[in-house]
Amino acid sequence: MGSTGIDDLSQKAIEPELVDIGNKLLRRPSSTVELLMLLDEAESLLAKVWQQPPTSTCIALVQTMKALITDELLHNDDFNVQVAVASCCNELTRITALDFPYEDDPMREIFQLFMIAFEQLSCESGRNCYRSVHIVGTVAKVRSSLMLLDVDTDGLVVEMFRLFLNNTGSNNPSEGFKYMEMIMTMVIEESDKISFNLLRPLLASVKMKNRDISPISWELGKKVLENCETILRSYLREAAKAMNLEFDDYAEIVAYICHETSNNNNKVSKEVSPAAAAAGVLIQTDRISKSQIEFQSLFMKFSLCKLMMVM
Numbered sequence: 001m002g003s004t005g006i007d008d009l010s011q012k013a014i015e016p017e018l019v020d021i022g023n024k025l026l027r028r029p030s031s032t033v034e035l036l037m038l039l040d041e042a043e044s045l046l047a048k049v050w051q052q053p054p055t056s057t058c059i060a061l062v063q064t065m066k067a068l069i070t071d072e073l074l075h076n077d078d079f080n081v082q083v084a085v086a087s088c089c090n091e092l093t094r095i096t097a098l099d100f101p102y103e104d105d106p107m108r109e110i111f112q113l114f115m116i117a118f119e120q121l122s123c124e125s126g127r128n129c130y131r132s133v134h135i136v137g138t139v140a141k142v143r144s145s146l147m148l149l150d151v152d153t154d155g156l157v158v159e160m161f162r163l164f165l166n167n168t169g170s171n172n173p174s175e176g177f178k179y180m181e182m183i184m185t186m187v188i189e190e191s192d193k194i195s196f197n198l199l200r201p202l203l204a205s206v207k208m209k210n211r212d213i214s215p216i217s218w219e220l221g222k223k224v225l226e227n228c229e230t231i232l233r234s235y236l237r238e239a240a241k242a243m244n245l246e247f248d249d250y251a252e253i254v255a256y257i258c259h260e261t262s263n264n265n266n267k268v269s270k271e272v273s274p275a276a277a278a279a280g281v282l283i284q285t286d287r288i289s290k291s292q293i294e295f296q297s298l299f300m301k302f303s304l305c306k307l308m309m310v311m
Contacts, residue, residue, distance in 0.1 A: 008054050015060035017045055022063025025073070032078050039084040042068075046091035051142075053095065065092065069106045074113075080128065083120065086113035087131040090138050097142040104151045111148050114139070115159050121176070122167040133176045140179035145187050157187060158197045165205040168216045181220060185227040194235040196242065203239070206251040222251050229257045 021042045029035040042064055049057060067073060073085050089110045092101040100107055114135055121136070123129035139145055148156060164180045188194060204210070205221030225232065237258050239245070247255035 010048075011050060011053050011057045014045055014048055015057055018049075018057070018060040019063055021045060022061075022065070022067050025067035026063060026070070028072055032081060035073075035076075036080060036084060039081065039088060043084065043088050043091065046088055046095065049091070049095050051095060051097055061092075061095070064088075065101060068092070069102060069109070074106070074109050079116070082113055083117045083128045083131055086110070086117040087135060089113065090135045090144075093144045093147070094138050094142050100147055100151075107147060107151045108156070111152065111156050115156060115163060118160065118163040119167060121163065136176055136179045136183070140182045140186075143186065145183045146190055149187065149190060157191075158195070158201070161187075161198060162201045165201050165217050165221055168214070168220055177216065177220060181223050181227070184220075184224045188224070188228045188231055194232065196239055199232075199235060199239050203243075203245075203250065203254065206254060208249055208251070211251070218251070222253055225251075225253045225257065229253070233257050 021038060024038050025035075025042065029038055046061075046064070049061070053061075068085060068088055073081070076082060076085065089101070095101070102110070117128070117132045117135050120126075120128045120132040123132075145157075145160070148160070161184060164184060168177065168180065188198075191198075202221050202224060205214070205217045206225065211218045236254065240247075240254075240258050245254070247258070
């Protein structure tokens with residue numbers, strides 16, 4: 001996939017539909033029902049686009065990319081529209097992986113929509129619940145959370161941790177749990193500094209009283225602490241002192257991290273964390289293992305798309 005030749009025909013076949021759906025969205029549908037139908041169609045089409053599509057497909061995406069960041073879609077008051085737009089933008093982050101589909105300001109807005117979608121992780125069923133789990137999976141696989149670190153200070157990252165730990169229910173599929181673990185581990189590994197605000201939801205999840213009340217949240221928080229024990233050690237020690245933590249009130253891992261001395265054997269690999277190994281490849285390996293030349297080519301394609309968006 002993504003190579004030139006007969007395989008490109010499947011991408012070229014959907015290009016007229018991509019242009020058409022983008023134009024329809026730009027014309028501002030008259031009703032929310034119509035808008036949701038168009039967003040469903042756009043989402044289905046975007047899901048068919050490869051991670052390294054032909055240049056002509058990238059150009060065909062421009063109208064849809066423009067439409068998704070219009071004020072009517074990006075700031076729509078309807079909750080279902082917000083989640084649908086988040087899901088469409090999630091597909092764009094997959095397609096353009098290794099590059100942002102938009103500039104920093106629209107990306108911040110898109111990540112705010114992701115947070116709205118993550119609120120649905122505790123739902124039993126429904127389209128929005130499915131979309132929220134799918135977004136979590138894509139964020140983990142294409143490392144979108146690292147984009148969030150680039151465009152955000154600390155607020156949305158903390159909110160994401162809080163939502164993962166507070167909205168993890170028994171209905172979440174096991175792969176959803178693994179992806180949340182993977183994202184949180186990845187963020188900690190790649191952060192320059194870990195704030196108290198980021199540690200608070202983690203610590204709250206592993207309070208002893210939470211073990212019976214929210215066992216999945218407890219397990220998720222514990223897994224992330226175990227994955228990142230070496231990285232978190234100094235930060236947790238400072239937090240424990242500042243917050244006067246009673247270690248008996250928390251899972252044993254908290255006391256272990258704070259009291260243990262550094263041990264090289266406990267270090268989490270920057271390249272493949274335990275969460276990453278459990279969840280599988282970070283990005284589709286047949287794409288990400290391509291040469292630097294192919295990456296530069298893809299970067300130029302989407303730079304062209306961004307340029308066309310402002311024309």
